[in-house]
Amino acid sequence: MGKWTAEAIPDLTGRTYVVTGANSGLGLESTRMLAARGAHVVMTSRDRLKGEAALARIGQDVPGASLELRILDLADLESVRAFAEGLRNDATRLDVLINNAGVMMTPQRTTKQGFEMQFGTNHLGHFALTGLLLDLLAAGDDPRVVTVSSTFHKQGKIDFDDLMHAKGYSPTAAYAQSKVANLLFGFELQRRLTAAGSPVRSLMAHPGYSNTNLQFAGPTGWRKALMHVANPLMAQKPAIGALAEVRAAVAPDAVGGQYYGSPSLFESRGCPELVQPSRLAQDPQVAARLWDESEKLTGVFYGI
Template sequence: MLKDNLSRQTVIITGANSGIGYEAARKLSEKGAHVILAVRNEQKGKAAVDSILQGNSNASVEMMKLDLADLTSVRNFSSTFIEKFHQLHILINNAGVMIPPFGKTKDGFELQFGSNHLGHFALTGLLLPLLKKTPGSRVVTLSSIAHRGAAIDFDNLDGSKGYKAMRFYGQSKLANLLFAKELDNRFKEHGIETISVACHPGISNTNLFNLGKGETPKYLKGLMKWFSQSAAMGALPTIYAAADDSLTGGEYIGPDGRGNRKGYPAIEIPAPGVYNEETITRLWTVSEELTGVQFDF
């Protein structure tokens, strides 16, 4: 059952200046939450805050700068947030980079793995002290149907032995899913009340790329309604994962339609073998080593 009243709850949403993150920020602020839009582009972030306030003058929203492709920025954001706020009810790890040309983060990680997974891993670990002391807190991490058939190539995480954008995107989204599951396992193992939930938006219009032409071709626009859904619909699994009282942690939420590409949110069962214990443990260890962030459970 979705909570109708989130007043006096503090929510961080990464990448909330557009798409899924923006829609989730708008809806959660309507429920009374104080929402922090944690964004890399401050100009776009301020525009998103203004847009939310135009639709709801009572909304409590603000923008804070966060670049997940720069661990110094992640640390600065976390320390600033902890100084300003005494509780964190919901952390939504939403921001994502999708199939860019080969590139690296400020710290030398492959851009998709570094931003989508390692940046969020570090952010969550640094904010853990606040999450632990906030009753009923939860972490929501966005994965993707692109995790299906993906694998973590531990021998080529930096892309130095070859790079294929879609393969590396799938790897980063699989890492998001495994992180969310293992985080919940460790919360339960240490008797911590905080829960961790994973979700994905199916295929939403925000995930379609423009083939380098600046605008989506007309023939694709006509097909969109058949294989994708709006950002507002794509945000529903995020909102469900963030505000549904029935969740106990470890769930994976996605659209209920064919192939989980579109529809209304429901608990989804990942493909058999996705939660491989050896892979999960190795990913956690490697993530701690690469980021220098240790989780203080």
């Protein structure tokens, strides 16, 4: 079989996708690809002006694109609840949720509810969002949740005694924890969906090393300087990196519990294929404990 590229995306007419963090990087490229094949895409952005600029840009690139912009700040659970309530009140159809947005290697900061910024945004925000939208997804056609992780998850561990990294904060360690949490959530979600007989499937993806503004928006100091040097030399185009989450979201043969990523050069480059997560990411006991903690922290209880 050949490489999986955008040409493999089937006709998506009549299907609705929510893409978090759709105003730039991987989210922008995923939205462009989905819209080009006829999908209606609900783009989310925490910044209205940036979101409107992205919507206009895709509208120019994809004439007739079916798009709408909604504000969502994953670092604020009140915003997450308001977003989900808005979709429900507007009777918005939902077939696929792509949990794409994220922050990377930020200085020590907290979300509105006081969670460490990376864990709170990358994991808890998407955990809450998925739970609040699960009923809408269950009524969709071939419904899926796609959660985006990173190769950095292989460096991650879950410190249940210090989930917020209050002791000896490390931007890299906190980021790695949030990314392994994404995979623990994705695999555990699939286990619970299967046990409940739900039609929704949970899949996961990572973009390899992609040249996006994620590497510049969060890191500071030497980390940011390193990205400025390494990105132009080593990183692949975001349109390639985004293919992994798009494949998980649209491929007819995709199966719940699969994890797609760039396969070459230590999973840094290439069109998406199935890749292997770390042993920790697949640990059902750690996943179940993290799930319980996440429900308590967010106040979103799945009931599955």
